[in-house]
Amino acid sequence: MSSLTKLKLLIAAPRGFCAGVDRAIRIVELAIERLGAPVYVRHEIVHNRFVVDALKAKGAVFVEELEDVPDGAPVVFSAHGVPKSVPAEAEARGLDYLDATCPLVSKVHSQAERLVAAGRHILFVGHRGHPEVIGTFGQVPKGRMTLVETVADVAALAPEEPDNLAFLTQTTLSVDDTAEIIAALKRRFPNIHGPRGEDICYATSNRQSAVKAIAPLCDAMLVIGAPNSSNSLRLVEAAERAGARAMLVQRGRDVDFGWLEGVSTLGLTAGASAPELLVREVVDRLAERYAVDEEQVETAREQMVFKLPRELQAA
Numbered sequence: 001m002s003s004l005t006k007l008k009l010l011i012a013a014p015r016g017f018c019a020g021v022d023r024a025i026r027i028v029e030l031a032i033e034r035l036g037a038p039v040y041v042r043h044e045i046v047h048n049r050f051v052v053d054a055l056k057a058k059g060a061v062f063v064e065e066l067e068d069v070p071d072g073a074p075v076v077f078s079a080h081g082v083p084k085s086v087p088a089e090a091e092a093r094g095l096d097y098l099d100a101t102c103p104l105v106s107k108v109h110s111q112a113e114r115l116v117a118a119g120r121h122i123l124f125v126g127h128r129g130h131p132e133v134i135g136t137f138g139q140v141p142k143g144r145m146t147l148v149e150t151v152a153d154v155a156a157l158a159p160e161e162p163d164n165l166a167f168l169t170q171t172t173l174s175v176d177d178t179a180e181i182i183a184a185l186k187r188r189f190p191n192i193h194g195p196r197g198e199d200i201c202y203a204t205s206n207r208q209s210a211v212k213a214i215a216p217l218c219d220a221m222l223v224i225g226a227p228n229s230s231n232s233l234r235l236v237e238a239a240e241r242a243g244a245r246a247m248l249v250q251r252g253r254d255v256d257f258g259w260l261e262g263v264s265t266l267g268l269t270a271g272a273s274a275p276e277l278l279v280r281e282v283v284d285r286l287a288e289r290y291a292v293d294e295e296q297v298e299t300a301r302e303q304m305v306f307k308l309p310r311e312l313q314a315a
């Protein structure tokens, strides 16, 4: 009989890769296959070191700005989206580029353009400095969009035309925090125009719902994801708010057995940019110390698949 301590492991489903991340990675892989290495990628294609390193090994070169891409080299734009100035600069330099922006982010870009064309000022709910926010702000002329991060920000707004506003949101926010901010916007600006719910994507909200279902049953919860992954950080928050201690880990070796002391039921999930391989790695690591009894808790089924860019469909 095993002398290992028993650990009940509740694994969230859905978890890990979303359709946008899957597509972005595939775009880089196909670009390398079709155009040959090196293929440059502006910014981490998705916020996960493991994914980035695997693509580097295949011939991708990651840079932060277009100026770091040599003339004549192909370049891919990350899933988070880019300001309009980036493809414009690539075209001006005659660079061959592929856009891996998630179609759900592109949808927000088009909405922003349409709202500004209709003369509205946009209040954008998001996190300052996140590449998706920078990309979305870069779809409209300067001064036509204002960032709102908190309910307190809503109270501080002083728009020139309070009856001519619209709101949009980042795709990877906390569903609950965003609902509060939108409610505050609607209270303060009753004529504000907005999408039916918000622009938080299906993958972000499904992963948060799965965590909310599991966390109350757990003593603690591990979230696999990168520290710069917005949707992964939101999963840690969701678990904590649902009553479980929660910790972000990047991979198996980050599991802190001291932190797990006294835990008999552990929850496990992964952010939208974390590959399933890392989930198995974490389970294997846990199995070094515990007799792990795994159970998958499915709260939704995802079937979303996004088409590849036209240039690669033919490949």
Ligand code: SF4
Pocket: 018, 019, 020, 021, 079, 102, 103, 104, 105, 171, 172, 201, 202, 203, 204, 231, 272
């Ligand atoms: S998290 Fe959502 S918006 Fe971001 S890449 Fe995935 S599906 Fe697209």
